[in-house]
Amino acid sequence: MRSIGEMARDSGLGVSALRFYDRAGVLVPAWVDPVSGYRWYGPEQLEESRLLARLRRSGMPLADIRLVLAGWSGSDTDLVRQLLQAHLRRLERGLSDARSEFSAVRALLEHRENPMTSLRDTTLRSTVSAPGLAEALDAVRFAVSADPELPMLGGVLFDIEGDELRVVATDRYRMAVGHAGTAGYGGPRVQVIVPSPLADAMRAVLGGDGSVLLSVEGGRVALEAGDRQVAGQCLDHDFPDYRRLVRLPEGRRALVDVAAFREAVAREEDGVSHDLSVLEVAADGAVTVCTDGEGGRDRIGVNREFLLEALAAGARDELVLEFAAPTAPLAIRRTDTDEAFSLLMPVRLES
CATH class of the missing domain: 3.10.150.10 (DNA Polymerase III, subunit A, domain 2)
Structure with a gap:
């Protein structure tokens, strides 16, 4: 049996992703400790998890992945082949459309002059x-x-x-x-x-x-x-033109103690570190570093390493985090000026 941390390490899927796929019924652990809720995976599930990771990297929709895994475990190779071929055709159509649009954009660029x-x-x-x-x-x-x-x-x-x-x-x-x-x-x-x-x-x-x-x-x-x-x-x-990129919708601002917040962000969970930090700001301005499955709809995910670097670059005991929307950048601002700040692009959450 593998712990969820070991499964994450061996499969290429993050701990948060494994929890999400459990809740979605795609990759359910072989056993869950009824007291601690800790997940354990059987030896045969490692191959499925690696397959799942590859399919997700290819951009296959979750509904199709569920069918592929079902066909894989049941040796239904015809179903698996049909699903893979259908997804490949979607990717090829998408690439063809993208090339057409990029060609149009390049033509527009050739007719533009840069005033700078x-x-x-x-x-x-x-x-x-x-x-x-x-x-x-x-x-x-x-x-x-x-x-x-x-x-x-x-x-x-x-x-x-x-x-x-x-x-x-x-x-x-x-x-x-x-x-x-x-x-x-x-x-x-x-x-x-x-x-x-x-x-x-x-x-x-x-x-x-x-x-x-x-x-x-x-x-x-x-x-x-x-x-x-x-x-x-x-x-x-x-x-x-960075001035266009920093025009963000008005959001909620939260003052954080940098040392305590850095500790919460850097804390390991389930014995492994994570690539993603999921944050949520409450109505009273308190910022929570969520574990997977916690928090409401207004959570925002950001690259954890980037967040820690931005906090260090702020070089202040207190900084302001500004949350506009889950799909908008997270702004990290100083308390004494609006002229110096960092923006972190959001990472799409699985749920």
Whole structure:
């Protein structure tokens, strides 16, 4: 017999997923302890669980998976083959439709002009608060993408407009925005993407108080901090319009003690850690880290590692969590400003 933790480890299904499939009647444990409610699985169920994991990764609907497993255990290979073939045809139709839509989008892109392109050639010199820029870089660095297929997200956006500098990073699944005041420029909006190694080098020279000099000339950005200077080429790409992405519907706000909340999020359950955190905010503002099966309809699921990194990047004893809807990003905000925050994309819950 395997415990639910061992089954999760050996099958590739999470503990929460196994509980969900039990409630749905898809993969019912061989035995449930009547006192503790702990689930135990028989040796023959490991093959079924691995099959279930593969079918879910392929996107097969749960109703069809139930039939496949029934046919599998009953040696009804004709039924299984028919269901697999039907799902494959659905996937092929979906891929064909997606290719048609992507072709249309590419045609539209070819006829668009990017108004920010010419701004890369702007000459800019501005002083920036060294502690402010250091804090802004610390707040966003965790969200920089490492995906080579999306090089425009492989750096930190410096968005300068008037006397405001916003520092932004995103890997599509999370976004972080920092802010620092500037002086001496006051001109039109300039955007440059600083490669992550260069951003890290900039952060390394921001060790003191006072101001530093930020300059942009052509495609080159430089930062002077006293007698130290770091400089390099900007990424030759366009960054997504993050201002559109941060417009969230109004939601419920909850103040959390970061240390206690981090402990609750990081706590292991059933002897194993989880990839997903399920959160719920009550009417009185209390935030609950739910176990599977708990909570109401307004639960939101987020990547647990991303949540812990965002809490650490907030660098405050207290932070505000803003819940708009289960399908909307979770916002993590500071209590002293709305200019610095993180967004975590929600993860679809099974139930």
